[in-house]
Amino acid sequence: MLDEDLRQLLRAILLVVGAILPIVNPVGSAPMFLAMTHGADSATRRTLAGIVAVNSFVLLLASLIFGNFVLRLFGLSVPVVQLGGGLVLCALGWRMLSDESPTAPHEAAPQAADSIGRAFYPLTLPLTVDPGAISVAVTIGANHSSNITKILIALAGAIVGVAIISVTVWLTYRYAERVALWLGHNRLMVAMRLSAFIVLCIGVQIAWNGTRALLEEIPLAASSSGTATTGAPQGSTTTPNKSP
Amino acid sequence: MTVELRHFVEGVFLVYAALLPIVNPLGAAPVFLAMTRYADDATRAVLARKITINSFVLLLGSVFIGTYVLEFFGLSIPVVQIGGGLVVGSVAWDLLRGADVSKKADAFDLHDPEAVATEAFYPLTLPLTVGPGSISVAITLGANHPQTVRSFVTAASSALLGVVLICVTVYLCYRYAQRLSSFLGGAGTAVVVRLSAFILLCIGVQIIWNGADALAGITGPPHVRQP
Numbered sequence: 001m002l003d004e005d006l007r008q009l010l011r012a013i014l015l016v017v018g019a020i021l022p023i024v025n026p027v028g029s030a031p032m033f034l035a036m037t038h039g040a041d042s043a044t045r046r047t048l049a050g051i052v053a054v055n056s057f058v059l060l061l062a063s064l065i066f067g068n069f070v071l072r073l074f075g076l077s078v079p080v081v082q083l084g085g086g087l088v089l090c091a092l093g094w095r096m097l098s099d100e101s102p103t104a105p106h107e108a109a110p111q112a113a114d115s116i117g118r119a120f121y122p123l124t125l126p127l128t129v130d131p132g133a134i135s136v137a138v139t140i141g142a143n144h145s146s147n148i149t150k151i152l153i154a155l156a157g158a159i160v161g162v163a164i165i166s167v168t169v170w171l172t173y174r175y176a177e178r179v180a181l182w183l184g185h186n187r188l189m190v191a192m193r194l195s196a197f198i199v200l201c202i203g204v205q206i207a208w209n210g211t212r213a214l215l216e217e218i219p220l221a222a223s224s225s226g227t228a229t230t231g232a233p234q235g236s237t238t239t240p241n242k243s244p
Numbered sequence: 245m246t247v248e249l250r251h252f253v254e255g256v257f258l259v260y261a262a263l264l265p266i267v268n269p270l271g272a273a274p275v276f277l278a279m280t281r282y283a284d285d286a287t288r289a290v291l292a293r294k295i296t297i298n299s300f301v302l303l304l305g306s307v308f309i310g311t312y313v314l315e316f317f318g319l320s321i322p323v324v325q326i327g328g329g330l331v332v333g334s335v336a337w338d339l340l341r342g343a344d345v346s347k348k349a350d351a352f353d354l355h356d357p358e359a360v361a362t363e364a365f366y367p368l369t370l371p372l373t374v375g376p377g378s379i380s381v382a383i384t385l386g387a388n389h390p391q392t393v394r395s396f397v398t399a400a401s402s403a404l405l406g407v408v409l410i411c412v413t414v415y416l417c418y419r420y421a422q423r424l425s426s427f428l429g430g431a432g433t434a435v436v437v438r439l440s441a442f443i444l445l446c447i448g449v450q451i452i453w454n455g456a457d458a459l460a461g462i463t464g465p466p467h468v469r470q471p
Contacts, residue, residue: 022318023318025316025317028316028317090327093327094330097331097366098334132318186361186362189361189362189365190298190365193365193366193370194370197327197328197331197370198317198319200327200330200331201317201319201323201324201327201328202317202318202319203327204323204326204327205318205319205320205323208323208326208459212459
């Protein structure tokens with residue numbers, strides 16, 4: 001019995017880590033983290049890496065556990081969240097790409113204190129835990145079972161899996177600066193522009209994934225509304241037939 | 245051996261012929277002139293060399309590892325076309341209205357080698373010389389991997405030589421763009437710059453549309469499905 005539970009716990013952890021880690025993709029977003037914290041010193045970056053990891057943990061765990069309820073509370077669907085979040089990510093990539101003076105560290109230096117305030121937005125929310133990751137987390141958290149042991153196992157699996165992801169994020173962001181030092185200033189600038197372009201493309205991709213899911217609903221909705229409009233007169237004709 | 249030599253030559257021509265109309269150094273040269281209009285001749289020579297090296301690395305990277313990079317980030321080529329087309333269109337829009345260029349030129353410190361190097365990558369290399377269209381063509385060229393080691397070596401070396409030829413063409417066009425502008429004169433250059441900015445804007449719209457068309461083809465047009 002315990003052996004069976006343990007196996008289920010392992011499976012739950014693997015599901016969470018395997019599904020969410022490739023989308024959070026800390027290795028891919030580390031250059032973007034560097035680009036967004038450009039001009040901050042290494043102590044600030046270390047603090048930011050810790051805060052971003054904690055924020056990601058809370059955000060992912062909340063999406064796994066409460067995501068469905070929150071979406072239902074506001075009457076949202078996952079594709080709509082993808083479309084909106086994809087647009088936010090596009091705007092972020094656009095601003096990073098057309099940033100006029102990334103070479104002025106003296107200008108960014110006073111930003112260091114206030115960059116802590118940016119740890120949630122834009123560093124955690126659209127950059128590390130992007131809308132794609134949130135929608136996957138909501139989808140994984142969607143299948144609730146009724147058995148109390150199973151719920152506890154799923155909860156424990158979610159906590160451990162999200163903790164693994166957050167530790168990976170923390171380690172990657174913590175040591176991203178060494179890669180930056182190794183690259184040198186000019187190549188780092190190139191890497192930042194490229195990653196800004198990739199952020200823009202990821203935003204377009206997520207927005208498109210949402211749009212496609214929404215578009216697929218349109219013919220369905222048209223046909224269902226068609227059946228509804230053809231069904232309504234039938235209903236109205238059948239109810240008078242029934243009532244007498 | 246002769247078969248492989250023929251494959252090699254064919255590969256070089258394929259890469260060159262596929263990339264040249266899209267990289268289009270002749271068309272990009274007036275835009276390059278316009279964006280560096282306050283730079284002196286020596287700076288332009290440095291920029292031309294840096295842009296050539298950047299383009300070489302970017303194109304070769306797209307040919308050889310482009311597919312894996314897209315897979316790593318979960319992207320598809322049409323999405324890169326839409327995102328990149330937006331960037332090209334935006335650069336062309338700024339250039340056409342001529343407002344941003346002068347502002348950028350004031351902030352552009354020509355004696356700061358770091359600023360020159362940064363400027364040489366974005367916007368001069370990435371959306372201007374090697375745009376999203378070129379990147380997507382390069383990725384497609386590198387997408388069909390041959391099976392045997394010998395054919396892989398043939399394909400890889402022909403891709404290398406083709407990209408080198410493209411970059412040599414880019415260098416020649418950018419390096420001697422100045423002569424073209426002194427031949428055209430001030431008013432003539434202004435006209436050519438505005439015209440090529442407009443063409444660049446249209447190229448951006450075309451690339452966005454190509455991507456959007458490919459994406460819409462995935463789901464199929466809804467008006468066909470409805471009846």
